[in-house]
Amino acid sequence: MVTTPYIINEIYDIIQKSTAFELTLEALLALGVIWIVLYKRNGRKRLTPEQREKLIEEWTPEPLVGDVPEDHPALHTHLVQGRVGKVINIDGKQCLNLASHNYLGLVEDDNIEQEAIKSLRKYGVGSCGPRGFYGTVDVHLDLEERLAKFMEVEEAVVYSYAFSTIASAIPAYAKRGDIIFV
Template sequence: MPGTLSERPQLQHLTAQLDELKQKGTYFRLRVLDDVQAPVCTYDGKRVINLASNNYLGLTAHPKLREAAIEAIKMYGVGSGAVRTIAGTMKIHMELEEKIARFKNVEACVVFQSGFTANAGTVSSILGKEDFIISDELNHASIIDGARLSRAKIKVFRHKDVSHAEEILKEIASEPGRKLIITDGVFSMDGDIGPVDQLCDLAEKYGAIMMVDDAHASGVLGRNGRGSVDHFGCHGRVDIQVGTLSKAIGALGGYVCGSRDLIDFLYHRARPFLFSTSHPPSVTATCIAAFDLLESEPERIERLWDNTRYFKAELGGMGFDIGGLTTPASETPITPILVGDGKRTMEFSRALFDAGVMATGIAFPTVPEGKARIRTIMTSEHTREQLDQALETLERIARKMGILG
C-alpha cells in the first residue's frame, strides 16, 4: 500500500498538471509577508519595494483602524458566532451597512465575506434560467462564476464595446426574461475604466438591470473614492453596485448597494450571506473607520493619483509597453508592463524580486496566452525616492533580460 498521501494515485492528475506548469515556467510559490503590508516590506525574509499590493490608500496599518479593531474586540469579542440570519447580526454590522449606503448615495447595503462572494452571490440569486446576462469579456472571475451559477443565458460583448452590447440587446429584445448588463468599473488586469455611463444609457433604452463591480474603483475613483458611478455622475442609474472592503478600504469583505428591496431580497436568497458566518467585530470596526478616513483625508487619494501619473509617465518614457497597443490602455493606479510570454514574465518577476522589487508576474489562465504581464499598482504611501528606485531596477533588469532594447 502507498505509504503517504502524496503516493496515492487518486490525485496524480493534479501532480501531472503541476509538472506541466513547471515545464512552461509559470509555476509559482506563494510569497510570504513577514511584517506589515506597506510600500517597503519584507517578503520571504527579503526587504523589497512593494508594487503588488491592493492597499491603494495605505489603510491596512493606519493607527485609527488599529484602534478601532482593538476597541471592537474589547466590546464585542473576536467573533460573531453565527450567520447573519440566525444569531450573527450585530449592531456594528448594521452600522457599517448604513455608513456604506450613505457614502454610496443609495437606499441600502449588505456586506458579504468577500468581494468575490458579493458578486457571485448576487448575480446567482437575482436571475434564473429564463434570463439573460450581457457581460464584458474581461469582467472579473467572480462575475463569471455568478453568471454560471444563475443558469441564465450568458451573452459576452467585446471589451468596452458598447455598440456590440447594443447588438446583443437588440437580438434578445423580444425574448422573455430579464436582461442584466454587467461591467467592472475598473478592470483589474489592464487598469482601464468601464464605460459605465454609456452602458447605463443602454440599460435605460432596453429596460435592462444595470450592475457595476467597483472593486478596484472604490477608494480610487469619484468624490472621496465613491467609485465609477460617482466618477461618471450616474447616481440613481445603476441598480446594483458591488464594492470591496479588501483593497482601498484596507480590511476584508465585499458589499452590494442598491434599493431597499434588493438588499432585503439578498438577505433572503444570497447563498454566501445565508451560509457563511458574519464578519468579526474587529474587521467591521476597521471598515467603519476607513470610510471615515475617506471623508476626512482626501489628500490620500490625491497622493495616489500623483504617484500614478508620475510612475506611468516614467515607465512609458523608458519604452515599456504599458498598454494601449495590443491591450487596453491603463487609466488607473493599475499599470501592467506587457511582456507577452508567460515563462519570460515569471523570470522577469523573480529577477525583480531578487533585485529588491516585488512586482508580480501574471500569466495564463488569469490573462490570455501571449498577454502575460507584470502588474504594478501604485499606493498613496509610496515616496518619490521609492518610486525612482523601483523604476531604476525595472529598467536595469529589463535591459539585462532583453525586454527593453
C-alpha cells in the first residue's frame, strides 16, 4: 500500500523537475476543470405564467417541409417495364442499368435460370445463404475445390458476397506486402 508521505514526496519531486511553462499550463487546466464543474448560472430569470402564456399565444408554427413545386422531379416517377437486367426499359426507352450487380448479364441467360431453379428446389431458400447460418453444403466445397484447381493453389475460400470478403476475410488473412486477387 502506498503511504501518504510517499505520494507527497512524489508530487514534490514532479514539481521540482517540471518547467514553469508546464506548471502554469497544468494549473490553468486544473482551474478550468474546477470552474466547469462548479460554475452555476444564477442570472436566469424565470418567466411568469402571464409571460409564458403571451409567448405561447404569439407563437406560430412553421411548416416542417416547404411547399413542393409541381414540376419537382420526384413527383414524376418513371416506369420500369420488363425484367430487370443489364439493359432495362424505362418509359419505353432502352437504358443501360448502371445500378445493377449483373455485370455480365447472367440474369438473362436461360440456362443459368434453369440451374438456379434446380438448386432452389434442392437446397431451399432463405433471407441469406452464408455458411455460418445454414452450414456447409456440398456445392460450397465443390466450388472451393474447382476455384483452387483453376487458380492452381492448395485451397480457396468462398464468401457470400463481395463486401463480406472485403470487410472480414481480407483484413483477417492479409498482411503488409501480400498480393490479393479478388
